[in-house]
Amino acid sequence: MSKDKKPTSSSFFSSLFKIKPTKPGEVYGVPGQGDSLLISSISALCLIGFWSLATWAGWIKPLFLPSPLAIFNKFVQVATEGFADKSLFEHTKISVLRVFGALLLACATAIPVGLAMGMSRVMRGIFDPPIEFYRPVPPLAYLPLMIVWFGIGELAKVLLIFLSIFAPVAIGTRSGVRSAAIEQVHAAYSLGATPWQVLTQVILPAALPEIITAVRIGMGVGWTTLVAAEMVAATSGIGFMVLSASQFLQTSTVIMGIFIIAAIAYAFDMLMRFLERKLVPWKGRA
Amino acid sequence: MGSLHVDHVTVEFPLGPNTPPVKALSNVDLEIQSGEFVVALGASGCGKSTLLNLLAGFLSPSVGQINLNGSIVVGPGADRAVVFQKHALLPWLNVIDNVAFGLKLRGIAKAERHEIARKHLKQLGLEAFETHPVYQLSGGMQQRVGIARALASDPEILLMDEPLGALDALTREKAQELIIRIWKETSKMVFFITHSVEEALFMGTRLIVMSPRPGRITHTFDLDFSKKFLAGADARTVKASPEFIKMREQILKIIFGDEEAIGSDHV
Numbered sequence: 246m247s248k249d250k251k252p253t254s255s256s257f258f259s260s261l262f263k264i265k266p267t268k269p270g271e272v273y274g275v276p277g278q279g280d281s282l283l284i285s286s287i288s289a290l291c292l293i294g295f296w297s298l299a300t301w302a303g304w305i306k307p308l309f310l311p312s313p314l315a316i317f318n319k320f321v322q323v324a325t326e327g328f329a330d331k332s333l334f335e336h337t338k339i340s341v342l343r344v345f346g347a348l349l350l351a352c353a354t355a356i357p358v359g360l361a362m363g364m365s366r367v368m369r370g371i372f373d374p375p376i377e378f379y380r381p382v383p384p385l386a387y388l389p390l391m392i393v394w395f396g397i398g399e400l401a402k403v404l405l406i407f408l409s410i411f412a413p414v415a416i417g418t419r420s421g422v423r424s425a426a427i428e429q430v431h432a433a434y435s436l437g438a439t440p441w442q443v444l445t446q447v448i449l450p451a452a453l454p455e456i457i458t459a460v461r462i463g464m465g466v467g468w469t470t471l472v473a474a475e476m477v478a479a480t481s482g483i484g485f486m487v488l489s490a491s492q493f494l495q496t497s498t499v500i501m502g503i504f505i506i507a508a509i510a511y512a513f514d515m516l517m518r519f520l521e522r523k524l525v526p527w528k529g530r531a
Numbered sequence: 532m533g534s535l536h537v538d539h540v541t542v543e544f545p546l547g548p549n550t551p552p553v554k555a556l557s558n559v560d561l562e563i564q565s566g567e568f569v570v571a572l573g574a575s576g577c578g579k580s581t582l583l584n585l586l587a588g589f590l591s592p593s594v595g596q597i598n599l600n601g602s603i604v605v606g607p608g609a610d611r612a613v614v615f616q617k618h619a620l621l622p623w624l625n626v627i628d629n630v631a632f633g634l635k636l637r638g639i640a641k642a643e644r645h646e647i648a649r650k651h652l653k654q655l656g657l658e659a660f661e662t663h664p665v666y667q668l669s670g671g672m673q674q675r676v677g678i679a680r681a682l683a684s685d686p687e688i689l690l691m692d693e694p695l696g697a698l699d700a701l702t703r704e705k706a707q708e709l710i711i712r713i714w715k716e717t718s719k720m721v722f723f724i725t726h727s728v729e730e731a732l733f734m735g736t737r738l739i740v741m742s743p744r745p746g747r748i749t750h751t752f753d754l755d756f757s758k759k760f761l762a763g764a765d766a767r768t769v770k771a772s773p774e775f776i777k778m779r780e781q782i783l784k785i786i787f788g789d790e791e792a793i794g795s796d797h798v
Contacts (some may be wrong), residue, residue: 431613
């Protein structure tokens with residue numbers, strides 16, 4: 246046996262690709278298995294550390310990238326004093342209402358439409374062209390149309406976000422319809438189910454994992470569209486705050502706004518993952 | 532007393548505009564009376580599954596008709612429960628709700644349908660698992676849940692499409708005995724597809740041997756091995772008896788003959 250050597254960087258990288266048996270309790274060859282929480286925390290801390298170092302050492306001017314501390318101070322300042330005559334809470338609240346309103350509206354329409362498209366040739370024929378036509382178009386491109394048609398009020402904003410969420414949820418639901426095994430559908434029919442019962446009691450529950458994934462994706466797209474929606478004639482909202490701060494080169498407010506959006510979206514995604522574990526614990530095991 | 536009649540049924544699958552259709556079944560006649568356990572056996576492509584799909588109502592015959600208790604079968608229904616090779620349970624329901632699923636579809640109240648489901652779980656030795664998720668059960672237990680689900684809707688006939696095909700040898704023999712006992716208790720009609728000659732001989736009261744091209748019933752045998760088992764004989768003793776072995780070899784010969792005929796076609 247060779248002597249113990251201090252791991253050098255090259256042996257660290259070669260160990261990543263080394264073929265070796267697993268520890269008891271793990272399965273050999275599963276890609277990316279194991280818990281990554283610790284590494285994620287270290288990664289995040291390193292990023293913040295490097296960021297602090299870069300700003301503290303003066304490698305980068307505060308106009309381009311303020312220090313993490315400056316951003317925290319800005320957060321405290323805006324939280325107490327407000328921004329553009331509105332408190333930070335109000336800005337956050339209106340943005341959350343816009344995005345979640347649009348999300349609820351999208352789920353209430355896109356899930357039935359997706360189911361209908363998956364279940365029926367006719368419905369697929371009707372809805373496929375419009376959805377596939379507008380889906381790849383960036384919301385900013387049809388924002389002027391939305392304003393011309395629906396004005397500069399809340400309706401246009403919510404509709405813009407709604408449209409961006411609708412397509413991924415409808416498409417995800419449509420592909421989820423195929424999740425039910427044909428044996429499960431046959432079993433239901435041979436137990437006396439009506440087509441409606443098969444839809445509600447077999448197809449829909451079987452599609453639930455894909456629907457949840459689609460809603461998670463839709464949520465992300467919704468937040469992406471928020472800033473576009475708040476670009477025009479908005480006087481409140483996180484997107485408005487970010488945009489108007491950027492016009493005054495208040496970079497710290499911009500970054501703070503980005504962090505708030507990221508934090509809310511991340512919290513929602515955590516909630517969806519929790520719901521996924523509660524609602525579809527059988528995902529991937531059936 | 533129920534009965535099922537298959538009258539001169541032919542099934543042709545279209546292959547395209549310029550190709551003649553494939554005859555999956557040709558002029559099949561079959562009659563099953565209540566209390567009968569009919570086993571279908573045959574080389575692959577002989578139309579066993581097509582026949583089961585016809586009985587279940589998933590497929591309509593090109594020619595002929597199927598009668599259950601005098602009424603023509605026009606689609607799937609709760610009077611003909613199917614047990615699949617893959618259990619086809621619903622993973623979002625626990626064991627008892629899977630078994631009670633057919634009763635729920637009929638609008639029977641929860642307490643009542645659970646009571647009925649419990650009876651069938653007990654019959655299949657699953658009473659300790661009623662609140663378990665189905666994906667945590669072993670393959671043999673999942674298949675028993677599938678059988679309990681089929682029984683719970685109290686069908687006239689049980690259609691079983693290789694229900695034990697995916698089980699290991701030991702579990703499979705136990706399941707065979709269990710199914711025979713339950714069939715005896717309920718005296719329902721059973722139509723059972725298998726690939727195992729031994730299973731077919733042991734379980735059935737009648738064996739139909741099917742041949743491919745076109746799919747048809749070529750031989751019918753009346754069997755009494757399950758009666759011997761139900762009368763108290765040991766399953767292994769029944770399967771090791773000279774009559775059983777003689778019959779097994781006879782049937783294997785027929786099936787191997789068919790398999791070779793298919794093989795020579797392809798060479």
